[in-house]
Amino acid sequence: MEPLNHLQSFVQSAESGSFSAAARRLGLTPAAVSKNVARLETRLGVRLFQRSTRRLTLTEGGERFLGQIGGALATLQDAVAGLSKDDGQPAGTLKVSMGQAFGREHVLPMMGDFLARYPSILPDWHFDNQQVDLVGEGFDAAIGGGIELSPGVVARELARIHVVAVAAPSYLAGRALPAQPAELAQLDALLRRSSPTGRLRSWTLQHASGDQTTVELPRPRAIFNDPEAIAHAALMGLGVAMLPMPFVERGLCSGELVRLLPEWHFDAGAVWLYYPSKKLLPAKTRVFIDFVLERFRSERFAQRMQVT
Structure with a gap:
């Protein structure tokens, strides 16, 4: 060596x-x-x-x-x-990648408790919606979806993420609520443009019974390439949005957003906790993994992200 x-x-x-x-x-x-x-x-x-x-x-x-x-x-x-530390506490720089909005809303609030428990760890957290090379770029962990499971990478599922149709009460005032997905086409839509392809993302919904349908894209009120921006536009009462639960949970709980078509949703896949698989995983990484898994479990995050 x-x-x-x-x-x-x-x-x-x-x-x-x-x-x-x-x-x-x-x-x-x-x-x-x-x-x-x-x-x-x-x-x-x-x-x-x-x-x-x-x-x-x-x-x-x-x-x-x-x-x-x-x-x-x-x-x-x-x-x-x-x-070299006498107290044997986990220590060192902890380099973690996570999505911008998801990290701010659901991971950053944990930092205070994490640092109180492990004061010798220095978080070096990267808020980025781009996929990272976990091993090649030297990350200790990543939280998100779609990272390639190359040799030596472990993925632990945190939750399945459901997508739902939402709008603000101010927008819905005086309008008839849609009874079927096709009726969403009659409302002002806040659409998302895919960053990789530039195409508008279709609206697909699945009924609690298992039936699935794709809504003909309505005339857009506005188009964004960022789901967090769409969520803010929906809160402003600009139209109807189809968004993952992490972006709308707070608004639904506060009443600032209303869920439309409560028997319909779309499964967008899972959010994962990734980390390199090593026989001797650094203590700083191990305690972070355990902390995140325990916190998400105690807060029933997986159950909150699924609407049926």
Whole structure:
């Protein structure tokens, strides 16, 4: 195994783009960092950087090696840091990815209790609706959906998410409530445009009996590419929206939103807790996983996200 300082010099140089910046982070001289990287290249028999007077650029082999060791190096560093603590408490930087609106509404409120229980852990939470490479980008965990289950990634289901039709009481005042999904086409619709394809998303609903129907897309009142924006527009009384329960639960509970067609919904799939599968999972990651699972379970999150 390569000396830890050689690997640290490589990773920091790759992330910062220069030996000088890496040296400042590591408390070394640029010459020492350069020498560590050179020794690592010699040992591996692969050139990791293309060097110029202005900047370092990873070679193809360097990019591949960085992806392979980034998360593993963080785990080693955390393990060393953890062993050096006398109290034995989980410690280190906890890098987690989560959706923007979902993270703010359902995960961020947990942070206070989590930090009170584990004060030596530093949350480094990334609120992003884009999928991440859990292992390659060095994340300790991720919360969301659709992450590819590459080798070494574990997924724990937090809840099935139902999509429902909602509108504000101010919009519904003086209007007849729809009795069938087809009647939604007569109302002002707040539609969502798919970010990957640019197409308008259709409205599909399933009855409690199992029958399923797709609503002919009504004339839109407004179009958004963000479900949180659609939820705000619905709260403003601008029209009817089809939204996942995480975005409308608070409005439904407060009465600011009304659910239409209560016997109809759509199953949008699950929200998952992802983490790298390791025999020696860092303590900081293990306690975070256990904390989230216990909190979502105690708050009956899965039951609240399903309407039937």
